Amino acid sequence: MLSKLPTNLPPHLNLKIIKKFTYNGDLGRARQLFDTISEPDLLSWTVLIDAYTKHGFPKEAIKLYAEFHKRNVQPDKLLLLSVAKACSASMDINKAKKIHEDSIKFGFGSDLLLGNALIDMYGKCRYSEGAIKVFACLRVKDVISWTSIASCYVNCGLPREALRSFREMGLRGVRPNSITLSSILPACSELKDLSSGREIHGFVVRNGLGDNVFVSSALVNMYASCLSITQAQLVFENMSQRDIVSWNAIITAYFLNRECEKALCLFHRMRTGGAKLNRASWNAVIGGCMQNNRPREAQEMLAQMQDLGFKPNQITITTLLPACTTLESLRGGKEIHGYVFRHWFFDDVTATTALVLMYAKCGNLELAHSVFNMMPRRDAIAWSTMIFANSMHGNGEEALSLFHRMLNSGIKPNAMTFTGVLSGCSHSRLVDEAFSIFHSMSRDHLIEPDAEHYSCMVDVLSRAGCLEEAYEFIQKMPIEPKPGAWGAMLGACRVYKNVDLGRLAAKRLFEIEPNNPGNYVLLSNIFVSAKLWGEASETRKLMRDRGITKIPGCSWVQVRNKVHTFVVGDKRNDQSDKIYRFLDELGEKMRLAGYMPNTEFVLQDVDQEEKEDLLCNHSEKLAVAFGILNLNGGSSIRVFKNLRICGDCHNAIKFIAKIVGVQIIVRDSLRFHHFKDGICSCQDFW
Ligand code: ZN
Ligand code: ZN
Numbered sequence: 001m002l003s004k005l006p007t008n009l010p011p012h013l014n015l016k017i018i019k020k021f022t023y024n025g026d027l028g029r030a031r032q033l034f035d036t037i038s039e040p041d042l043l044s045w046t047v048l049i050d051a052y053t054k055h056g057f058p059k060e061a062i063k064l065y066a067e068f069h070k071r072n073v074q075p076d077k078l079l080l081l082s083v084a085k086a087c088s089a090s091m092d093i094n095k096a097k098k099i100h101e102d103s104i105k106f107g108f109g110s111d112l113l114l115g116n117a118l119i120d121m122y123g124k125c126r127y128s129e130g131a132i133k134v135f136a137c138l139r140v141k142d143v144i145s146w147t148s149i150a151s152c153y154v155n156c157g158l159p160r161e162a163l164r165s166f167r168e169m170g171l172r173g174v175r176p177n178s179i180t181l182s183s184i185l186p187a188c189s190e191l192k193d194l195s196s197g198r199e200i201h202g203f204v205v206r207n208g209l210g211d212n213v214f215v216s217s218a219l220v221n222m223y224a225s226c227l228s229i230t231q232a233q234l235v236f237e238n239m240s241q242r243d244i245v246s247w248n249a250i251i252t253a254y255f256l257n258r259e260c261e262k263a264l265c266l267f268h269r270m271r272t273g274g275a276k277l278n279r280a281s282w283n284a285v286i287g288g289c290m291q292n293n294r295p296r297e298a299q300e301m302l303a304q305m306q307d308l309g310f311k312p313n314q315i316t317i318t319t320l321l322p323a324c325t326t327l328e329s330l331r332g333g334k335e336i337h338g339y340v341f342r343h344w345f346f347d348d349v350t351a352t353t354a355l356v357l358m359y360a361k362c363g364n365l366e367l368a369h370s371v372f373n374m375m376p377r378r379d380a381i382a383w384s385t386m387i388f389a390n391s392m393h394g395n396g397e398e399a400l401s402l403f404h405r406m407l408n409s410g411i412k413p414n415a416m417t418f419t420g421v422l423s424g425c426s427h428s429r430l431v432d433e434a435f436s437i438f439h440s441m442s443r444d445h446l447i448e449p450d451a452e453h454y455s456c457m458v459d460v461l462s463r464a465g466c467l468e469e470a471y472e473f474i475q476k477m478p479i480e481p482k483p484g485a486w487g488a489m490l491g492a493c494r495v496y497k498n499v500d501l502g503r504l505a506a507k508r509l510f511e512i513e514p515n516n517p518g519n520y521v522l523l524s525n526i527f528v529s530a531k532l533w534g535e536a537s538e539t540r541k542l543m544r545d546r547g548i549t550k551i552p553g554c555s556w557v558q559v560r561n562k563v564h565t566f567v568v569g570d571k572r573n574d575q576s577d578k579i580y581r582f583l584d585e586l587g588e589k590m591r592l593a594g595y596m597p598n599t600e601f602v603l604q605d606v607d608q609e610e611k612e613d614l615l616c617n618h619s620e621k622l623a624v625a626f627g628i629l630n631l632n633g634g635s636s637i638r639v640f641k642n643l644r645i646c647g648d649c650h651n652a653i654k655f656i657a658k659i660v661g662v663q664i665i666v667r668d669s670l671r672f673h674h675f676k677d678g679i680c681s682c683q684d685f686w
Pocket of ligand 2: 650672673674680681682683684685
């Protein structure tokens, strides 16, 4: 092939042939010819860089510009423009900053055309600071500059700023066009700002822009987000032409407004009416079903989507997965896993990471591990997720070893990684390890610890029983301690029965989060176990006086794809009689095995026997009993609780797991507990 390439041609002919090759999409041969030229002119560089971006290889384009850079030739505006587009496409923020520097260096700092492209580039990279700088340097700003800065704000999650710049644009006498309007409307959607949205709608009507399909679709979206479904429908019905974007918008609108039937009906109409569906339509309907808690329909849609030859992408998969993190959908999650597996989506780090998190949150750490181990590539988020998953399940050692493996494989940790590994250390009482990692953060990894990391360290010290040190640590913190820090200390004060520090921590907590009932209950429990009845009832009175009510505890367990929910003393279940009888029998066996009911956890002033009775009917115990009665040959049950597990139940479930010979996994508001053979993975620190 190479021999057929013409060589030593005059420059204008070279350029002509390169253009022809790139026009035909033959980038390989274009590059071969380009490489034979000893000193390519600026236009040849530009043409090739442009071609790489247009054909979906922006990284190649950026690499080629790096080659150009080595030659110490001054670029022109067109060349810089083409590189800016490559940076937009690859969303490479570092390269983006570099090209911005270059454009200033070579004298294009206030050039309108290039400036607009740079603003757009920063918008795509979600770096508003850069865009603001470019925008400020423009001496003349046209409608594209204003539109670009507004949509950059929208992209960066700054809808208020977007609307502010849109208004300023109007004040400066620049008229918005249809692109401006369709870019700014999402800001109103985001803020659910119906009045600004209406104002823009008015402008659209007055200026005859209603026929623009992008503007109308954005209007449909805006009304839907502001929960004005009637308005959304009106806009949709009045559209002179509808494309797939508008159909997708109205379907999403109905789902957002919880009108699932109407959305599905419309989807049916769209399909039978011959509208050309795209993948986004399927993603909209699958996402909608999931938001409306209809995982079964979502899965049916997934199947139909594939039957019709549409390939799910990572959006489809990641839309489906987070909804699977409730117990109800573990089975659904597994089906999606099957799909990911069959279709080699394992290449997609985002989808696979979502899968890891789904399994971990559903309480199945083994599956999370095996998915993680199968990933061909792992980025910082994947590693952090796996570390976090282990911490959540109390495997501090494993979290730590994953952290070191991550560093060894050359992946840079981020703030989330450290939160994950530090909380792992706290659950497993690895104090020295935690401190050495904490100190390495700014020293070795240039990440300043934030409030979250400091809270983790307080937790590390508290759980290890170093309460005085924890208190000292909080006082020396360079940033304001978050409730999490004081909360960690208060929790530990209950376990280690430290009344004085408990009082101190609670006092601060009552100031910074006065409405959290958990803090009052914890402090009152601390007083009860120290037999300080007076102070205990004072605390409860304070809570009552402030009008704070305890959130009722609630536990749930899945049996044959149905979720069964229990509250304290629940008798609504069909099998209630069986459950209480079973717990009674179990109680006898437990006593024989050495179980002592811990009545500290009952706050009512009742006599001993009655207290024991009350302990028997906590929601987590009822759910565990129900799960065991309906094991059907299974070897483990998973119970979920909305609050922290009660101390007596924790103790009792250890006995139950041993006596019945099952593994019981309980997820409470803080972590997972794995009960097996009479012990819990948390080492009794819940
Ligand atoms: Zn209990
Ligand atoms: Zn435990």
